[in-house]
Amino acid sequence: MKKILLINPWIYDFAAFDLWSKPLGLLYVGAMLRRFGFEIYLIDCLDRHQPGAEGKSKKFGTGKYRRTIVEKPKILSHIPRHWARYGISEERFVELLHSVPRPDAVLVTSIMTYWYPGVKRAVQLVREHLGPVPTILGGIYATLLPDHARKVINPDYIITGPGEIKTLLLLSELFDIPIDRSKLPKNLDEYPFPAFDMYRHHDYMVILTSRGCPFNCSFCAQRLISMPYTRRSVENVLEEFEYHHKKFGVVDFAFYDDALFLHKEKHIIPILRGILKRGLKLRLHTPNGLFARLVDPQLAELMFAAGVKTVRLSFETANESRRQQMSMKVSNADLVRAIRTLERAGYRRSEIDVYVMMGLPGQPLSEVEESIRFVHSL
Ligand code: SF4
Structure with a gap:
């Protein structure tokens, strides 16, 4: 061998x-x-x-x-x-x-x-x-x-x-x-679960429920790195959560997806419902930015109930014209609405983070400062 x-x-x-x-x-x-x-x-x-x-x-x-x-x-x-x-x-x-x-x-x-x-x-x-x-x-x-x-x-x-x-x-x-x-696997469900058993101690695990992203933000390299956007089945994702939770006693899981909320009715919503239905007591984290535009009351309430503890929203910049040149996935109004919706679902401000970018081509420092001020004003 x-x-x-x-x-x-x-x-x-x-x-x-x-x-x-x-x-x-x-x-x-x-x-x-x-x-x-x-x-x-x-x-x-x-x-x-x-x-x-x-x-x-x-x-x-x-x-x-x-x-x-x-x-x-x-x-x-x-x-x-x-x-x-x-x-x-x-x-x-x-x-x-x-x-x-x-x-x-x-x-x-x-x-x-x-x-x-x-x-x-x-x-x-x-x-x-x-x-x-x-x-x-x-x-x-x-x-x-x-x-x-x-x-x-x-x-x-x-x-x-x-x-x-x-x-x-x-x-x-x-x-x-x-x-x-x-x-050879013909779809993502046929891939084996990642070899986390190679570690002797597990503080947390990371999970990928989909690969790739259909968007094409000008600053992002995902289209060069990943395969075209593909999802695992909800059942397969739930099996991985349950398997690692029971085998290693892990409660903290971080999603590595680039587009976790995409097709939410078919994907993240049934995943969160499945976690609740299976009685899995998990703490979930979203270090990759989430699409603020797709946060609605149903999703926010499910996130809160299923144990999503760390919420990070993609924003990039408060300058709408720059955003239009590079990515159309969020507007200032989307961010405001998402934060209000998350708060109504039970989240505290300290549990919600917003990603702002700096160093974009031609971007003055004042624009970054304005973006930070905008986020702090919410
Ligand atoms: S939505 Fe996120 S992952 Fe997709 S292209 Fe834009 S920055 Fe990259």
Whole structure:
């Protein structure tokens, strides 16, 4: 049986906080490989339960990462802040590399493009300590900047976009293992649940009930990263909630969907009703912005009853003309109405957050300030 090591590298940044961050794509890939007979191992550099990596735990399973100040890249030297590596120590990483059986291939994921130094360091250490083992790089950075990744990280293979099937087929070719293609999933319900069992401790879990988004906001990379908008069935989503809740006792779940409220009558409303019907006592969080326009009294009341504790609404900017150029999914009036509706359903102001963007092309700082003032005025 071929052994595959999955790695979620460190974050290198000025600041980082574990706000329900899990390498969900990598865990899906791992689960798919296991289904087809591979043996999988995981090193998650951001696992706050690794010895020596324990950061202070905060509300709803979130928490601080271990932080190590490292040399700042030259291009950022004018910024008067420390640059740090977040996650386990390098010594612990090397210890873990030697504690798993020698892998036949190493799969490394990547998230933010500018976090690539963590990916680079992980691949360097793998080569230094494991010698010539095929390295396969996937994830968001690899998908958005494959040429940069080829040059700077120099993995043996790059996988772009959703990785479950592509990685499986690559490994089958690499090791000459025939794959019965009739057993490949034909829809999202046929995918295995992500391999969360690879962790020894679970503060929270993340869940993806749909993939992609049919919108095309000018600032958003989702259309380059994900598959066309596709939903799982309500029943399949509820099974995953119940399975992980019962097996690991997890109560905090964060939705990773980009368009969670889309087709709400067929999707999120029956999901929330199903959670109530099954008597699941969960705390739900929506770190990806929600469509304020789609919040109505029925949905808001169900969210409150089913345990949606963290509500984050997408807003981007209060400047209507800029918004019209880049995204039509919300207006100032939509935001006002959504907040009032959520409050009437029982939410306190402190439970509702609104995302405002800064740094849009040509955007003056005064516009950002106006947007923040607008949100605070509500
Ligand atoms: S609605 Fe959200 S996920 Fe969809 S394109 Fe716009 S920003 Fe991206």
